[in-house]
Amino acid sequence: MTEPLPSMARGACPALARPMLTGDGYLSRVALQAAIGPAALAGLAALALRHGNGILDISARGNLQIRGLTEASAAALEADVRALDLPLREGLAVEWTPLAGLDPAEAVDPRPLGATIIAAARAVQGELAPKLSVVIETGGLIRLDHLLADIRLVAAPTADGLRWRVLLGGTAKTGTTLGLVADGDAAELVGGLLVHLSTQGPRARGRDLEPANLPASLLALLSSGESTVAESPAPPFGIFALTAGLHALRVALPFGQMRAEDLAALTAQAARAGILSLKPAPDHALIAVGSRTACEALELAARAAHLLVRAGEPLAEIAACPGAPACRSARLETHSLGRLAAEQAPLLFDGSVRLHLSGCQKGCAHPTPSTLAFAGTEGATHLVFEGKTTDTPLKRLAPRTEAAALSALSELMRLERRPGETSRDCLLRLGPRRIEAALA
Numbered sequence: 001m002t003e004p005l006p007s008m009a010r011g012a013c014p015a016l017a018r019p020m021l022t023g024d025g026y027l028s029r030v031a032l033q034a035a036i037g038p039a040a041l042a043g044l045a046a047l048a049l050r051h052g053n054g055i056l057d058i059s060a061r062g063n064l065q066i067r068g069l070t071e072a073s074a075a076a077l078e079a080d081v082r083a084l085d086l087p088l089r090e091g092l093a094v095e096w097t098p099l100a101g102l103d104p105a106e107a108v109d110p111r112p113l114g115a116t117i118i119a120a121a122r123a124v125q126g127e128l129a130p131k132l133s134v135v136i137e138t139g140g141l142i143r144l145d146h147l148l149a150d151i152r153l154v155a156a157p158t159a160d161g162l163r164w165r166v167l168l169g170g171t172a173k174t175g176t177t178l179g180l181v182a183d184g185d186a187a188e189l190v191g192g193l194l195v196h197l198s199t200q201g202p203r204a205r206g207r208d209l210e211p212a213n214l215p216a217s218l219l220a221l222l223s224s225g226e227s228t229v230a231e232s233p234a235p236p237f238g239i240f241a242l243t244a245g246l247h248a249l250r251v252a253l254p255f256g257q258m259r260a261e262d263l264a265a266l267t268a269q270a271a272r273a274g275i276l277s278l279k280p281a282p283d284h285a286l287i288a289v290g291s292r293t294a295c296e297a298l299e300l301a302a303r304a305a306h307l308l309v310r311a312g313e314p315l316a317e318i319a320a321c322p323g324a325p326a327c328r329s330a331r332l333e334t335h336s337l338g339r340l341a342a343e344q345a346p347l348l349f350d351g352s353v354r355l356h357l358s359g360c361q362k363g364c365a366h367p368t369p370s371t372l373a374f375a376g377t378e379g380a381t382h383l384v385f386e387g388k389t390t391d392t393p394l395k396r397l398a399p400r401t402e403a404a405a406l407s408a409l410s411e412l413m414r415l416e417r418r419p420g421e422t423s424r425d426c427l428l429r430l431g432p433r434r435i436e437a438a439l440a
């Protein structure tokens, strides 16, 4: 590593060669382009123990992050990770389902197109924004619809063959639809968009592009067409069938974090059970692939390690950043509050509510809106309803009254929720005034 370690601004990424300074030291990202074997993941857990503070994250985008590094140990970590010869993602982030090629529901295997786009990105001469990403969505069991993307391709099978719906910026719901592109032209279009972005300056993002101002050669590749977005199903938890007689086990890390010792123990169990591969996955998840018997054995080990193994567990509905004391920007102990919320406000968590607990207003754990967001600030915790941590709060709570507020909202559900109504629908029906009154 030749560059001095930066304290990175919002908009930058903690890649392996450019760690980010956080409240508990430097954080390095190990982004994998493909699944790896249990022994390789055990190797990463060992490096987290050797060089960091023994805490690992799996981020909302499905990247492994090693925490608690120093400037020197981050450099050593980079060298040691590279020596493991893993399928590291370098350069532009081109993302697709972690089940690519094995998903019985996917419209097409995204990897060939992804590889062509990665090659096109390498050929771009100018500089691209560090957080630039391309998402390829193929409609399988694990969707990436909720991830922000500068350029998004959504598989759109038609009677005339495969097309891709192209969006700029935002999520699948909020991005700007450019139109449809034929499968054979998709890589050329994305490559052209990347070249065009590089001419707009090193901070240019997909959301900044005006469709009408794109080069005519790119617009000529597009046609108009259906632009509605189908609702994205929740990703499956636990064990489910893949193609080729294989099965997958999908578990999630509470608050996206795990101790390296626990991950090492889990990988040892995975190896004993005969698991073929493991992949950190979006929404702080880990996906194992193998026989059904191997997945069942690993599921027992995951339960013992207190990982989330089924839908509906309250902790699975809570997004929380490391918070205090791990992050020096934090004004809220997010993890202890999250565990209290799961215990003391059970009626809130029926699968409809997304609770976001953020140490500060930056909102690292969940940049998009959530049903309820708590954000620590100097002197008060902001409670935002149906918004992002930076939105105007419904209420400013005194420090250490957040758990009581969540209990009050759970009690509100007990009193007000109608038969068949979800918690979120109930909150929306009651509206901000009734919710605020319940917190008084």
Ligand code: SF4
Binding pocket: 023, 321, 322, 323, 324, 327, 328, 329, 330, 331, 358, 359, 360, 361, 362, 363, 364, 365
């Ligand atoms: S959102 Fe959380 S992790 Fe991000 S800077 Fe704020 S306190 Fe730190």
